[in-house]
Amino acid sequence: MSSKVGLETDLDVDQAPSEKQDLCVSVLVPAYNEQGNIEELTERVVSVLDSHYTNSELLFVDDGSADDTGEVLERLREKYGRVRVIRFWQNFGKANALSAGFDNVSGDVVVTMDADLQDDPKAIPDLVDELEEGYDLISGWRRDRQSPFFKRLSSKLYNGLTARLTGLELHDLNCGMKAYRREVLQKVDVYGGMHRYIPVMAYWAGFRVGEMVVPHHERKHGKSKYSTRRLVFGFFDLLSVTFLTKHSKAPLRLFGGLGTVFSAAGFSLGIYLLVLKYGFGQGIGNRPLLMLSMLLIITGLQVFSFGFLAEKLSAQDRIDPYYEER
Known part of the structure; x- marks a missing residue:
């Protein structure tokens, strides 16, 4: 139905291509209480987009942040013409933020990434290029993940269980950095905690899913949103997506x-x-x-x-x- 690839790349944004691609690329970033990271992230993403694409945009979805994230985003929107902002008045969760972003992006290709500066914008062109190799969705693999031991261990167990139950073997299903063709977003609905399982639902819908090694950095500012509660809910969501993919037809x-x-x-x-x-x-x-x-x-x-x-x-x-x- 689809295949998987692990690809190592030497990412260097300073080595810009000889000519820019005409492909319309949207970078979608859900953000919640990330005031210390947003400005640097925007500068780095805009630099990559300017170097590689003639037509691109950076769409932030402020998921009801309680700090100054909203104010920082408004200032960045006025500074950069390609920056757009959607703002929730209260926190609805990452799945709803992604869903709103998917409904409003204009690109033929959509790249998602987290707002905590742990995902490296330099990987954006390589993710997009990998789609050109025949894939419909490329999921990032944080092979050298800069996270606490318990978080890495639980993620490894979670990915192994998901692969066993769904048949899609990815090393890092929960990586926020992914690249999608627009057709995938038109077929796969995102709700609840199902944003973790978009690759699984896309795989069972017949799309070609792959993965690529991406850089990962330590968090500079703010606090991680990870909790044991999310881990428990993630298990229930796994049961739901397993039923929806493997047993919903019969x-x-x-x-x-x-x-x-x-x-x-x-x-x-x-x-x-x-x-x-x-x-x-x-x-x-x-x-x-x-x-x-x-x-x-x-x-x-x-x-x-x-x-x-x-x-x-x-x-x-x-x-x-x-x-x-x-």
Whole structure:
């Protein structure tokens, strides 16, 4: 369905190409309480865009920041003609910030990155160029990640579990630096915490997904938004995306199978109890196995019924496959 590539690059923004590309590139940056990083990030991104592209933009989505991020962005918008700003009046989360940005970018290619200066803008041209190798989405891989040990360990376990459940093997699924063709954003909806799983949903929609090694730096200013709460919610989101990608087309196969297992176990216990009663003359009325048998049969029928309902509803919510006329 798609393939994966790990690519090492020697990034040097000072070595500008002989001629600029006409490709329209949008850089999308969600920001929350990043007043100390925004100005330097803007200068570096604008420098890269000016060196490589004749048509580009930098779109910030201020996710209801409580510090002076909004004021800094307004000043930068007036200073740089290519800078645009969307501002939420309260914090709605990264997924909503990305979704708003995706709805408002104008580029044929969209590059996302975090606002904390840990993602290096020098990687933008290489991500875009990698799309030209036949990919629809390139996910960054922070191989030399500058983060605390627990954060790196939990990320490694999370990426391994995601690969096992979804079939898409990426080293760093949660890296904020990614490049997308516009067609991907038109097919994949982002909500809740699903921004982590855009590559998975794109992969199951038929897009070609790859990855590339990108530089990663230590945080200079502000505090990380990472928390154990996000880790727990991320696991629930993983279960959701696994169902949406692997079982949304035929949920009855999943729930029907579970229902059959429960019901079969209940019927087996019932037959065992009948043999005891009529074959050996033993009383079964007070046996806990009788209640367990009835419970398993009822549960199996309910799960099976739920599968029928999910099958009917999935026609509206399943991921639409991507295709193009040749």
